[in-house]
Amino acid sequence: MNDIEQLKADYAELIIKEGLNIQKGQRLVINCPVECADFARLCTDAAYSAGCREVLVRWSDDYLTRARFLHAENDVFDHVDPWDTAFLDGVSEEGAAWLAVHAENPANLNGVDPDRINRYQIARGKATEKFRQREMTNYFPWCVCSVPTGAWAAAVFPDMEKEDAILKLWEEILKACLVDGGNAVENWHKHSDELHRHVEMLNEYNFRYLHYKNAAGTDLMVELPEGHFWAGGNENTQGGVQFSANIPTEEVFTLPKRDSVNGKIVASKPLVHNGNIISNFYFIVKDGRIIEAHAEEGDEILKAAISVDEGASYFGEVALVPYDSPISESGILFLNTLFDENASCHFAFGEAYPCLKGTDGKSEEELKAMGVNFSMTHVDFMIGTRDLSITGIRHDGTEVPVFVNGNFAF
Amino acid sequence: MNDIEQLKADYAELIIKEGLNIQKGQRLVINCPVECADFARLCTDAAYSAGCREVLVRWSDDYLTRARFLHAENDVFDHVDPWDTAFLDGVSEEGAAWLAVHAENPANLNGVDPDRINRYQIARGKATEKFRQREMTNYFPWCVCSVPTGAWAAAVFPDMEKEDAILKLWEEILKACLVDGGNAVENWHKHSDELHRHVEMLNEYNFRYLHYKNAAGTDLMVELPEGHFWAGGNENTQGGVQFSANIPTEEVFTLPKRDSVNGKIVASKPLVHNGNIISNFYFIVKDGRIIEAHAEEGDEILKAAISVDEGASYFGEVALVPYDSPISESGILFLNTLFDENASCHFAFGEAYPCLKGTDGKSEEELKAMGVNFSMTHVDFMIGTRDLSITGIRHDGTEVPVFVNGNFAF
DSSP states (O other), X not given: OOHHHHHHHHHHXXXXXXXXXXXXXXXXXXXXXXXXXXXXXXXXXXXXXXXXXXXXXXXXXXXXXXXXXXXXXXXXXGOOOHHHXXXXXXXXXXXXXXXXXXXXXXXXXXXXXXXXXXXXXXXXXXXXXXXXXXXXXXXXXXXXXXXXXXXXXXXXXXXXXXXXXXXXXXXXXXXXXXXXXXXXXXXXXXXXXXXXXXXXHHHHHTOSEEEEEOTTSOEEEEXXXXXXXXXXXXXXXXTSOEEOSBSSOOOEEEOOOTTOEEEEEEOSSOEEETTEEEEEEEEEEETTEEEEEEEEESHXXXXXXXXXXXXXXXXXXXXXXXXXXXXXXXXXXXXXXXXXXXXXXXXXXXXXXXXXXXXXXXXXXXXXXXXXXXXXXXXXXXXXXXXXEEEEEOTTSOEEEEEETTEEOO | OOHHHHHHHHHHHHIIIIISXXXXXXXXXXXXXXXXXXXXXXXXXXXXXXXXXXXXXXXXXXXXXHHHHHHSOGGGGGOOOHHHHHHHHHXXXXXXXXXXXXXXXXXXXXXXXXXXXXXXXXXXXXXXXXXXXXXXXXXXXXXXXXXXOHHHHHHXXXXXXXXXXXXXXXXXXXXXXXXXXXOHHHHHHHHHHHHHHHHHHHHHHTOSEEEEEOTTSOXXXXXXXXXXXXXXXXXXXXXXXXXXXXXXXXXXXXXXXXXXEEEEEEOSSOEEETTEEEEEEEEEEETTEEEEEEEEESHHHHHHHTTSSGGGGXXXXXXXXXXXXXXXXXXXXXXXXXXXXXXXXXXXXXXXXXXXXXXXXXXXHHHHHHTOOOOSOEXXXXXXXXXXXXXXXXXXXXXXXXEETTEEOO
């Protein structure tokens, strides 16, 4: 095995051990593009070595996805086959580990009828409700990672030959994931510990508001619900098994209070969503709800995204990432949310991660009253800039600088 | 598109139009190795052009299949997930077209515990009963085709470089399927008509027995049930849509009378079954049942194959293929039943194709009494040789040479 091949195997092992922490006797579901079959095989080997009961792979293919959206009969986008739901319900109920190898042509669905995309997202959202609820509450360990495809690498490095672009993207991914040929698992632990230090400080401050401001036009007041807590790095499943939902990750995050976000928020990077690129966009938010959205590119896709259900126009995540984070410093626009969100402060519209104490046994209505947003969607979008300032306001009114010039003030 | 790429697209179109005869509004399921994704994409394009409602792809991968058999927990081989059965039951019930792109490393499961393979085949057999019954009775159109994988091509042409072997195998496949750069669909129709001429003659003779004999030791008397008919080339679904279950195909076939096959039958080519190569084998058959089986290579796999259920040790198909058929004349051992069976007279042990008049509304017991064999398996094995003679014996005792020196006598 040459160097890069060994590093890929190290990455797969990191994902299986730290990302999912596969337990003996547990099944693993890998979601992976057919183009990345080699990587699915590496993950499979690592999983069986860790005592995995059985590996199931759900393959995808950009070409077939696009062909379906372009050419299938119009009403297929209103349905999900019952066996697909049965699969998701079944594997999530048993607590199988869930790996998503996210790698797609960022513009794969460019030119597709947005109504088809939207209807299918709604149909899938309804059909996958149980599964998503279990995922958002860490009922099972899940991990999102990425490996290059030809089309994705070409979009990131348009001036390179295909093979060079793929290799370059591999190198950047491995670097971002701290897979350096040493002990990737050890590196990851150290990194996770660093994130936990920020988590602890933020939890100690227990801010009531965060006030975002920059020269691009962002001026947003975000209330954090009573009882919120920050998270980041390794997390725990409901059963107490430590895992890491994103590899790489640079963020610490919590949820905003559903109906108390106000002002204007301007995106700082393009957002790849539903196979389309949305760029140069902003939201006006009033009492938590996005009341105005505008994008120079992908406006129709953006407006559809915040309209799939009521909760899609409310926020579900507040995440802090230093402007000087290693991924950000690469200067690369990855056109892949896993990387771009970890290079930038971001929010998500849609479903909230329930980073809130005292939620046990509460109904959806009760949780909503506590400030938790519910939706079938959860879309991160990047807002970090070099001049971003975030001021924390405590319950006693004290103001504390949280971000100054795009980076943590503490 | 260069020549070979155009021919591949022609092959895909042939499969969609003649193999499956996709109807407007019908769904298509493609079963395909991830390594052959390009071909699945060609078939998908052809299907949507033909008005297909939606294409679903079930991907497979030799590496993952082998890893599972080697490393998964022991009891997974006794189970099939309920959503897998629901999928097969669902798509078959709606009459979706079914394409199997059969391409595997012939020795993919070499060294795997045969007990695991056997238990899994039994579990799958039970879980797919409804689906298989619908397939065997042409409730939906189905087609088996093949395209090269690297491992398969290397097994067929062990002395060639991988890329050369793949190209050579492509050329042989395209030739066997009459895809010559002219009108592949037209060629196929003509070929199917030729097969129908043999079908008509055999049906007219309405033989009671076929007596097989050659120097290799074959001496087998096969009774054909009353009301049997021969088939070959294009067939019809229950709904009356013409399709072709194998591309290529050179065979005409019917079913033997379940309990009236007697003698010895010697295989003339290796059989690839459950990822293992079985070679130099023979069966002793008494009153329809295989009472002795022996293989120089793969003996354990062979014995397991005829033991998955009671019907596995009875025959379910009698097929005639001239020794001078084009595929046979290539002189290539394909190590893939789709090709090898179409280069050689063959039988199958296991489930019978119900090539029998008056079966409508009959119970399994009644059909068994008529001579139909039932099993969860159906495995073709090759017995044609250059010196094979087959004598037909009519109900009045008249003898008619059917095969002389390996070829049709008429």
